[in-house]
Structures are given as C-alpha cells and as structure tokens.
Amino acid sequence: MPKRILVLSAAVGAGHLRAAQAVELALREVDPAAEVRNLDVLALTNAAFRRIYAEAYLDLVNKAPYVLGFFYDMLDRPRDAKSKRDRLRRAWEKMNLTKLSGVLDERPWDAIVSTHFLPAQIIAGLRKRRTLATPQITATTDFETHRLWMNEPCDHYTTATEEGASYLASFGVDRTKITATGIPIHPVFSRASDRSEALRKHGLKGDRPIVLQLSGGFGVGPIEKLYRGILQIERPIDVVVVAGKNDKARKQLERIDVPRQHRSQVIGFTTEIDELMGVADVVVSKPGGLTTSEVLARGAAMAIVNPIPGQESRNSDYLLESGAAIKINNIVTLPMKLGALLSDPQKLDALKANARRIAKPHAAFDVARIALMAAPAIAPPR
DSSP: OOOEEEEEEOOSSSHHHHHHHHHHHHHHHHOTTOEEEEEEGGGGSOHHHHIIIIIHHHHHHHHOHHHHHHHHHHHTSOOOTTOHHHHHHHHHHHHTTTHHHHHHHHSOOSEEEESSHHHHHHHHHHHHTTSOOOOEEEEOOSSSOOGGGOOSSOSEEEOSSHHHHHHHHTTTOOGGGEEOOOOOOOGGGGSOOOHHHHHHHTTOOOSSOEEEEEOTTTTOSSHHHHHHHHHTOSSOOEEEEEOTTOHHHHHHHHTSOOOTTOEEEEEOSOSOHHHHHHHOSEEEEOOOHHHHHHHHHTTOEEEEEOOOTTHHHHHHHHHHHTTOEEEESSGGGHHHHHHHHHTOHHHHHHHHHHHHHHOOTTHHHHHHHHHHHHSOSSOOOO
C-alpha cells in the first residue's frame, strides 16, 4: 500500500511554505507511489487568527523589526515545561486550529512533516494526549534552531547545521533524533545548472560581474535605496533586480536612470530564480533561511542587507563565520563595500568557494527519506 505523507506548514512569510513545497516535491521523486498532501494550516483557521499570526509578522518586519527581535530572543529562553505563558499560547493556537483535526481524520496518515513550529506543536499535543500516534518529523528552516521548534513527542528533527542540532539537543531532545540535513529547498537546486544557457536565456553576456538583488517574494524592504546604491558602483556590472510581487516597486525601479557603464534589468515575481542565482557572482539580499540556502546551493557570494533581528541576524552570523558573505550595515556604504568585493576577484572567488562548501542542495531529499523511513509499514492506530 502506498505511504501517505502529510506535509504541514504555515504562511508566516514565504520561507516555510517553500520548504514544505520542497519536501513535497522531493517525496514525489523519492517515492512516486506515495500519496502526499501539502497543507498550510493557517488556511484552516479564521481570518482574525491569520491576521494576528501571519500578517502581523510582516507588519513587524517592515515597521518594528527590533520588537520582533525582542520577542524572538525572549521566547528562545529555556522555560519550565509547565510554563503558564507557554500553556496559554498553545491553548490559544489549538482553539483556532480545530479544523486540522478533520484533516487528520480523513485517512490514516503514515507520517507528518512539519516545516513550521505551529503545526508541530499541535501534532505533539495530540501525541501527548494519545489521540494521535502518527510519526512526526520537524524540519527547521533557519541556521540556528529556536526553542519553539522543540515539540515533544517528535520522532525526528532536521536542522540546518550541526550547531543548530547541538542547540536543539541542549533543550533535552535526544541527539540521535536530530540530523543536520540542511534546510529543504526546491529539488531544482540539487541539479546542475547550465550557466551559458541561463546567461543566454536571461539576456546576459557574462563579460562582467553579475549582481542579483532580491527583495523576497513579497517585494518588501528598501528596494529602491539598495538599487540606487548598487548603481553607484564605479566598475561596470550587470544588475538584475527581482522585485517580487510588488508591482509598484518594480515600476519605480524601471524609471531610474542607469549609469552608462552598467546594464540593468528589473523583473517581477519569477519561478526561474535558480537560474538567476546560478549566473550571479553576488546576491544582495536579506539572509532568510530558504533564500540563503538557495544562494549557497548555486555557489554565489552574499551581500547581506537588513537582517531581521532574531533568526536572520543569526543566519547572518553563520554566513560571516563561514566566510561566504559580506555584510552591508549601512546602505550608504554599499557602493564602497560591494564595489571593493567586485574589484577583488580572489576574495570573491573565496566567498563563492565557501558558499559551495557549506551548501546542502539535497536537503529536501534527505528530509523526504527520513519521513518515508519513519512511516510504518502499517498505518498507526488513531
């Protein structure tokens, strides 16, 4: 009988959903006979809960990132298992996700993969009350593992790094249940890219450094200021800006005069980001877990900008410690710092080599295999 795997995530930013999609696609490749369902749990809740849980997150990212960082650090502190604050938070989340029980009752799922800690908490709670026995795998999506990812019982955790695994174990998780697979990214990043073909397809000549500026799928952040900073670099470069779904920003960027020594193109949302990363020498971006993992998989250097305090600042630390990135602390210094890097081929090559060294392009397949191994031959009783 084909194995039935349920992949759960939450649309809090785009990264968790992309990780879930990556695991789903990898599962279908590893076991074509498997029945796989990929579900955003926030789609099962009410509008008020979605507004508080997901949209408020983007509001904090854009308007009060240091408030977000404060709560990130506060919630990462070790807590007593009977913490009243944690119990209230879990009760509130459970109350707003009752429809998830209907999905779990649809059929006897053989394994559940969670790429966000919200569904992982709900599944662990059901396991504790013995109303569910399905094995769960939790796939974390940043380079350091936050305390909220620990939700027992859980059969296996996957982390981005060995450091993330060690940190998770410090909260009491059995180290043998943790595998540092890397962050699951789209299977396309595990396959070799034809650089010459990608250059031709995207109208690039490859005769000068290529800078790829990202703004996330939603096109948030100081896109225009970053773009103007890149255009101030003296040496000739090719610039490709991905404005995501922010059409207003894309149109604003298209109206900016490009200095004669540069060539530039501004595009909106694209499904060919793997090809653009594959031809880029440097990617200018916030260090989100998924985006960073994709850049590393394509062997490009990163120029880190505007990391969100909390998870992205820790991702930034990892990249800098690994020698795979530079960090732009102030946009006014971007032309100087990025220009210096592009004028130093030896340093740029070293950053790109380190990116390839720490990349884990097959992470989604490793997570998929762990899930399939966790699935029993006979579906567990409910």
